[in-house]
Every structure is written in C-alpha cells, then in structure tokens.
Amino acid sequence: xxxxxxxxxxxxxxxxxxxxxxxxxxxxxxxxxxxxxxxxxxxxxxxxxxxxxxxxxxxxxxxxxxxxxxxxxxxxxxxxxxxxxxxxxxxxxxxxxxxxxxxxxxxxxxxxxxxxxxxxxxxxxxxxxxxxxxxxxxxxxxxxxxxxxxxxxxxxxxxxxxxxxxxxxxxxxxxxxxxxxxxxxxxxxxxxxxxxxxxxxxxxxxxxxxxxxxxxxxxxxxxxxxxxxxxxxxxxxxxxxxxxxxxxxxxxxxxxxxxxxxx
Amino acid sequence: xxxxxxxxxxxxxxxxxxxxxxxxxxxxxxxxxxxxxxxxxxxxxxxxxxxxxxxxxxxxxxxxxxxxxxxxxxxxxxxxxxxxxxxxxxxxxxxxxxxxxxxxxxxxxxxxxxxxxxxxxxxxxxxxxxxxxxxxxxxxxxxxxxxxxxxxxxxxxxxxxxxxxxxxxxxxxxxxxxxxxxxxxxxxxxxxxxxxxxxxxxxxxxxxxxxxxxxxxxxxxxxxxxxxxxxxxxxxxxxxxxxxxxxxxxxxxxxx
Numbered sequence: 171x172x173x174x175x176x177x178x179x180x181x182x183x184x185x186x187x188x189x190x191x192x193x194x195x196x197x198x199x200x201x202x203x204x205x206x207x208x209x210x211x212x213x214x215x216x217x218x219x220x221x222x223x224x225x226x227x228x229x230x231x232x233x234x235x236x237x238x239x240x241x242x243x244x245x246x247x248x249x250x251x252x253x254x255x256x257x258x259x260x261x262x263x264x265x266x267x268x269x270x271x272x273x274x275x276x277x278x279x280x281x282x283x284x285x286x287x288x289x290x291x292x293x294x295x296x297x298x299x300x301x302x303x304x305x306x307x308x309x310x311x312x313x314x315x316x317x318x319x320x321x322x323x324x325x326x327x328x329x330x331x332x333x334x335x336x337x338x339x340x341x342x343x344x345x346x347x348x349x350x351x352x353x354x355x356x357x358x359x360x361x362x363x364x365x366x367x368x369x370x371x372x373x374x375x376x377x378x379x380x381x382x383x384x385x386x387x388x389x390x391x392x393x394x395x396x397x398x399x400x401x402x403x404x405x406x407x408x409x410x411x412x413x414x415x416x417x418x419x420x421x422x423x424x425x426x427x428x429x430x431x432x433x
Numbered sequence: 434x435x436x437x438x439x440x441x442x443x444x445x446x447x448x449x450x451x452x453x454x455x456x457x458x459x460x461x462x463x464x465x466x467x468x469x470x471x472x473x474x475x476x477x478x479x480x481x482x483x484x485x486x487x488x489x490x491x492x493x494x495x496x497x498x499x500x501x502x503x504x505x506x507x508x509x510x511x512x513x514x515x516x517x518x519x520x521x522x523x524x525x526x527x528x529x530x531x532x533x534x535x536x537x538x539x540x541x542x543x544x545x546x547x548x549x550x551x552x553x554x555x556x557x558x559x560x561x562x563x564x565x566x567x568x569x570x571x572x573x574x575x576x577x578x579x580x581x582x583x584x585x586x587x588x589x590x591x592x593x594x595x596x597x598x599x600x601x602x603x604x605x606x607x608x609x610x611x612x613x614x615x616x617x618x619x620x621x622x623x624x625x626x627x628x629x630x631x632x633x634x635x636x637x638x639x640x641x642x643x644x645x646x647x648x649x650x651x652x653x654x655x656x657x658x659x660x661x662x663x664x665x666x667x668x669x670x671x672x673x674x675x676x677x678x679x680x681x682x683x684x685x686x687x688x689x
Contacts, residue, residue, distance in 0.1 A: 268531075268536050268539070268540060269540070271533050271536045271537075272533070272536055272537055272540050274533070275533045275536075275537060275661075276659075276660070276661065279661060279662055279663050282663040283663050283664065283665055359658070364665060367665065368667065368668075369665030369666065369667055370660065370665055370666045370667070370668065370671060371660075371663075371664075371665045372660060373645065373658060373659075373660035373666070373671065374658055374659050374660065375647075375655060375656075375657060375658030375659075376544050376547075376548040376656070376657050376658075377548055377656065378548070378650075378654050378655070378656055379654060379655045379656075380653070380654050380655075381653065381654075381655070381675065381679070384655050384675060385672065388668060388671060388672075389668070392668065
C-alpha cells in the first residue's frame with residue numbers, strides 16, 4: 171500500500187464508476203457463511219468471502235491454559251488467527267508473526283465485548299481462525315466467522331459481531347477491498363460492528379484519508395456490516411432448522427442466545 | 434477486572450471523580466500531560482529522543498545500516514519498528530520475547546510513521562534492488578505510566594528530526610540527514626464510563642473500557658488508527674476522537 175505504483179493496464183475504477191471486478195463502491199464481494207462445519211469443535215463456521223476462505227472453530231468454555239491467565243470472575247476469550255502457508259501467493263512462513271499476534275489480540279477484544287464472560291469464571295473460550303485462502307479482508311472474514319462459530323458453540327452472547335472494511339481506491343471510497351485494491355489502494359479501514367448496540371468494537375485504519383473520506387468510509391463500512399449480520403443470522407437459522415429436521419427435536423431459538431437485557 | 438483488586442478499587446475512585454468532571458491528576462478530559470522532548474540523547478545512535486509524557490518515559494533510538502531491500506520494493510529503503518517493554522519500566526513487564534502488548538505498540542507506532550510517510554524511503558536507496566538503507570526504530574520504554582502509543586510516536590518523530598545517515602557505513606565520504614517529510618502524530622484516548630479521556634495514565638488504562646489511537650498529518654488527513662480493549666465506541670465518539678486528534682496533534686507538532 172502507499173508507495174507501490176499502479177501498473178498502467180490496471181484500472182481500479184472505470185469510467186462508469188465500476189471497480190475492477192465490476193462492483194459498485196458500496197457493493198460487497200459475494201459472502202457465503204456456513205455454521206457448524208466441524209465435528210470435533212464445540213462450534214464452527216466457514217466463510218467464503220470473494221476469494222477468501224476462512225474457517226473458525228470454538229472450544230470451550232474450558233479450563234484456562236496457561237493458568238495464570240485465569241480470571242476468577244470471567245471467562246477469557248482467546249483468539250488465535252493463523253494464515254496457512256499456502257494461503258498467499260508467496261509461501262508464508264508457518265507460525266505466528268507480529269501481524270497475526272496483533273490481529274488475534276484485536277479480534278479477542280472485539281469478541282469479548284459480546285460474550286457474557288461473567289457466566290464462566292476461570293475458563294477460557296478458545297477461538298481458532300484459520301485463513302485457508304487469502305484475498306484481502308481476512309481479519310474481517312475471520313471475525314465474522316468467529317462470531318458465528320461462538321453462537322454455534324452455544325456461547326451466550328449479547329449479539330454477533332459483524333465485520334467489513336471500507337477503504338479508498340483511485341480516490342474513491344469503497345467497501346470490502348479485494349487484494350488488488352488493497353495493494354494499490356490508498357487506505358483501508360477494517361470495522362467490527364455490533365448491530366444491537368450500534369457500537370464499534372474493532373477499528374483500524376491505515377493509508378491516507380481526509381476527514382470527509384473517513385466519515386463516509388466509516389458509514390459505508392457499518393452499512394456493509396449490517397448486510398454481513400443478516401447473512402450471519404441466516405447461516406445460524408439454516409444450521410439449526412436443518413438439525414431440527416434431522417433429529418426431530420424442536421429447533422433451538424438462535425436469537426435466544428443473543429438476547430440482551432437492559433442496555 | 435476481578436483479577437486486579439487494585440484496579441477494582443481504583444476504578445471506583447476514578448469513576449467517582451470523573452462523574453464530577455475531574456481526573457485523578459487534575460487534568461481536563463481533553464488535556465495531555467506535560468511533554469518534554471530531548472533529542473540526540475544517545476550518541477551511539479544515528480538518531481534518538483527521550484520523551485517524558487507525564488510519568489511515562491520512552492527512549493527511541495534510530496539505527497541505520499546498509500542492507501538489502503525487500504524483493505517487492507527494490508526502490509525503497511526498509512523501515513523496521515520494534516518495541517521493548519523492559520522489566521525496569523513496570524512490575525508487570527517481563528523480559529523475554531515480545532508479548533502481544535509490545536507487538537501492538539510496535540505495530541501501531543510503525544503504522545503511523547509508515548502510512549504517514551514520515552521518512553521518504555525512496556530516498557534511502559544506494560543501488561536499486563541491491564543495496565538500501567535499513568532503518569531500525571527501537572522503542573525502549575523505561576518508565577511506564579500509560580499511553581505508550583503516543584509517547585513512542587512522539588519520540589520517533591523527534592528522533593527522525595535530527596537523525597543522520599552515516600555515509601561511512603556504505604563507504605561514502607559524506608553523511609546525509611534522514612529524508613524526513615511528514616510528522617504523523619498520534620493521539621490516544623480511553624473511554625471510562627462513557628467519558629473520553631485524552632492521554633490516559635496507567636491507572637486510567639487499567640480501568641478503561643476501550644481505547645482509540647488516531648494519527649494525523651500536517652494537512653489534517655488521517656493516516657493510522659487502532660482501537661483496543663474490550664469496550665466499544667459509537668460512531669459519534671469515533672468522529673469526536675478524530676477531531677480531538679487533529680487538534681491536539683497540531684499542537685504537539687508545533688513543539689518540534
């Protein structure tokens with residue numbers, strides 16, 4: 171980002187205001203979410219978002235390791251974001267790097283905001299995010315998947331966190347940047363949003379934006395998050411109506427897990 | 434926060450004062466702590482600064498050596514930012530490999546100076562694709578009383594100002610000043626009981642619900658941002674913090 175010059179044959183925004191993949195500025199890439207895709211995990215979700223493929227699994231609440239991190243009053247939400255070595259063009263060295271540490275931290279914080287951690291003192295709720303194929307926007311895809319996986323695990327939550335980025339390419343404010351737009355764009359603003367409280371729980375920004383562009387971008391990102399939220403809910407509904415039909419038991423009320431009292 | 438009994442007690446105290454519109458140290462909500470900047474503090478470094486922001490003290494040292502560029506940026510010098518939270522600075526810091534707090538500090542400081550193009554890396558090329566200047570920005574926290582993000586950011590900007598590239602390290606006869614072009618200044622706030630407090634102390638950070646850092650440039654544009662902690666911000670609060678950062682950032686910039 172920033173310094174890299176744009177190859178002459180690539181046009182990020184064409185004469186009709188369309189982006190290189192044909193999208194309009196406020197248009198997201200196709201997003202598909204499936205809940206409950208892994209057998210062993212307590213909860214899981216798979217997200218295909220444009221050319222991103224991201225899997226999230228939840229274990230817990232379970233005994234907290236390392237023990238010194240235990241909190242006698244709350245559960246600890248520990249997220250681990252990892253990119254597969256084959257998820258990017260040039261092989262990524264396996265294992266955590268500084269970027270993934272940071273992303274794990276901010277996603278843990280965003281998820282902690284919506285989990286009723288006070289129900290499970292001393293425990294840990296472990297969230298594993300695996301990026302299998304990366305095409306920009308993996309932290310948003312990861313957070314989106316992790317929220318669904320937590321709900322799938324039956325973890326009591328105030329709401330789901332929905333996530334999407336806005337950014338600036340060719341001096342135009344757009345949402346959900348793809349890889350080329352991210353590489354040759356001018357700014358990126360990943361946002362994590364909680365619809366029921368209308369609050370922002372993840373926010374980063376890099377690049378160059380005027381005040382007006384930032385205002386516009388944040389509004390566009392939040393609007394996109396609302397669309398993501400709908401798809402997250404649909405995935406959970408699908409999962410549990412399917413299971414209910416299979417097992418001939420009443421479908422659990424998914425919204426019940428997201429009930430919010432007071433606030 | 435149950436783990437931290439002191440934080441529970443302090444939270445009460447801080448909350449009660451905030452309800453009356455007062456901070457523990459008597460500051461206004463939107464007021465920074467006193468800032469002193471000492472540049473060229475470390476003679477063995479190519480650039481350095483020691484910053485005191487209230488009781489937080491940070492030393493930033495810049496080392497510049499000859500090295501190879503990254504293969505995807507053959508015409509650009511290399512910028513590497515690192516932060517060390519050494520045990521001397523706080524009873525909660527431990528020696529050893531960087532933990533996620535120091536990684537976040539390093540990455541947020543890096544984001545500000547990189548995305549704000551503080552240094553013109555294209556002017557730090559010796560031989561395209563082969564040899565460039567590699568600049569290490571090392572943040573050393575020696576006394577920790579909160580807001581490492583801004584202390585380190587200000588210290589880095591101050592250190593850039595007087596940094597020199599030593600020609601002798603690449604067999605050149607002349608030294609040159611570091612090609613500094615912008616001053617991306619970050620301003621950090623925390624939210625406690627719905628109130629936005631600029632430049633939090635350690636105690637305020639410990640009881641804070643949420644944190645937001647915004648870095649801005651001379652022209653008022655935004656170049657980096659990072660939200661932290663478990664709490665949340667409304668959109669209106671985000672815009673308010675952006676406005677604060679632009680105003681306070683301009684003030685800090687005038688101190689250089």
